[in-house]
Amino acid sequence: MILNLSDKSKKIIVLTGKLFIIGLAIFLINEQFANYPESITQLLLNSILNFNSNLKLVFFIFLLTVVNWTLEIIKWQITVHPLHVITFKTAFHQSLKSFAIATITPFKIGEIGLKAYYYKNNRKNIALLSTYTNMLQFSVTVIFGFFGTLILYFENYIDLVKLIILSLIAVTILVIKYHFNKLVKTKKLYLHSFKIFSLAFTRYLIFSSQYFIILTYLEPDLFNVLTLILIYITYYLSSIIPLFSLFDVVIKGSVSIFVFNEIGLKFNDSLLSASFIMWTLNFILPSMIGFYLMIHNPKLLKRY
Numbered sequence: 001m002i003l004n005l006s007d008k009s010k011k012i013i014v015l016t017g018k019l020f021i022i023g024l025a026i027f028l029i030n031e032q033f034a035n036y037p038e039s040i041t042q043l044l045l046n047s048i049l050n051f052n053s054n055l056k057l058v059f060f061i062f063l064l065t066v067v068n069w070t071l072e073i074i075k076w077q078i079t080v081h082p083l084h085v086i087t088f089k090t091a092f093h094q095s096l097k098s099f100a101i102a103t104i105t106p107f108k109i110g111e112i113g114l115k116a117y118y119y120k121n122n123r124k125n126i127a128l129l130s131t132y133t134n135m136l137q138f139s140v141t142v143i144f145g146f147f148g149t150l151i152l153y154f155e156n157y158i159d160l161v162k163l164i165i166l167s168l169i170a171v172t173i174l175v176i177k178y179h180f181n182k183l184v185k186t187k188k189l190y191l192h193s194f195k196i197f198s199l200a201f202t203r204y205l206i207f208s209s210q211y212f213i214i215l216t217y218l219e220p221d222l223f224n225v226l227t228l229i230l231i232y233i234t235y236y237l238s239s240i241i242p243l244f245s246l247f248d249v250v251i252k253g254s255v256s257i258f259v260f261n262e263i264g265l266k267f268n269d270s271l272l273s274a275s276f277i278m279w280t281l282n283f284i285l286p287s288m289i290g291f292y293l294m295i296h297n298p299k300l301l302k303r304y
Contacts, residue, residue, distance in 0.1 A: 057217065064210045065281040068203055069095075075199040076115075078192045079133045083122050093293055094118055100290025103283065108134055136193075137200040138239060139174060144204065145236020146170040148229040157263045169240060207282060208235060214277050219270040226263075234259050249279035 077091035086094075094115055102111035112134070116127040146167065153163040211231050216223040238248070238255045253275035257268050 054217075057213075061210060061214060061277075062281065064206055064213075065285070068206045068210070068282065069286055071199050071203050071206070075133060075196055075203075078195050078199070079129050080119075080126065081192060083125055083129070084119065096286055096290035097293055098290070100287045100294065103287045133196055133200070135176075136197050137203065140197075140200050140204045141235050141239045142170050142173050144208070144232040145239075148232035148236070151229055152233070152263070166236075170236075173240075204235075207278070208232060210281075211274060211278050215270060215274040218273055219267045222265070222267065222270075230256075230259050230263070230265075248283055249275050252278070 073088065073091045073095045076095050077086055077088060080086060080091075098111040098114040101114050102108040104110065112127050112130045115130045116123040119126040149158070149163060149166045149170075152158045208228070208231050212228050215231070216227065234252060234256045237259065238251045241251055241255075253272045256271045256275060260267060260271060
């Protein structure tokens with residue numbers, strides 16, 4: 001009887017914890033729009049009105065999100081392969097549940113922690129690998145942002161001081177990544193790195209192109225290479241801000257306005273709307289699926 005009571009208590013505690021996390025996520029989503037230029041309802045309405053005349057484009061944009069997350073799941077499946085062989089379904093559950101937790105923690109700490117939790121016999125190595133793959137994805141963002149900055153400088157859009165500051169940040173990040181690679185290599189976990197980098201590179205091209213397509217549909221005058229470069233720099237600058245992922249829409253919206261305004265392009269409403277749509281597709285949708293899986297599947301998947 002005591003054992004049964006203990007089991008019930010554990011289930012209640014776990015369920016309460018999950019509901020608290022979900023409640024906190026909803027609260028943060030709602031709170032961040034308190035001082036936003038437009039209400040979340042108005043932003044959503046504007047987005048629907050802008051896209052309802054082109055359902056094929058809507059489907060294609062949504063398809064890019066599906067492909068993006070499919071690649072992320074495969075990336076995680078390949079990442080843990082040196083230690084454990086897992087199925088796509090297992091990688092799907094672990095990736096989305098971990099991402100849901102990551103949305104309310106800075107620098108994806110929650111994602112790394114939950115993924116490590118699934119592997120009780122290799123938590124340190126899994127945490128190391130999870131951090132490593134995140135740094136690979138981060139490095140791709142930094143590389144694109146760095147070259148975008150160089151192009152803006154040589155085209156006389158920014159001055160030398162800004163180039164030096166952004167370049168120093170990029171070099172510092174890449175040096176840290178280099179030393180982290182050596183640590184992973186020392187532990188003999190440095191396998192499939194080219195595949196992982198290729199997937200990270202492809203994912204970056206997908207979601208940056210997705211942003212470009214949405215933005216240029218809302219504002220056709222921005223259909224040019226310069227816009228794509230500014231998007232690269234937006235991702236670069238916003239990625240080095242250590243805030244919660246749930247605030248991504250505010251961060252990227254604000255940073256994109258700053259970046260575009262710096263060179264005289266003032267399309268604030270379209271930039272905010274594009275950021276909102278990207279946030280909904282690539283953050284809210286997968287995190288809600290992750291939270292659903294946490295509630296719908298109260299029993300943890302197999303822990304290794």
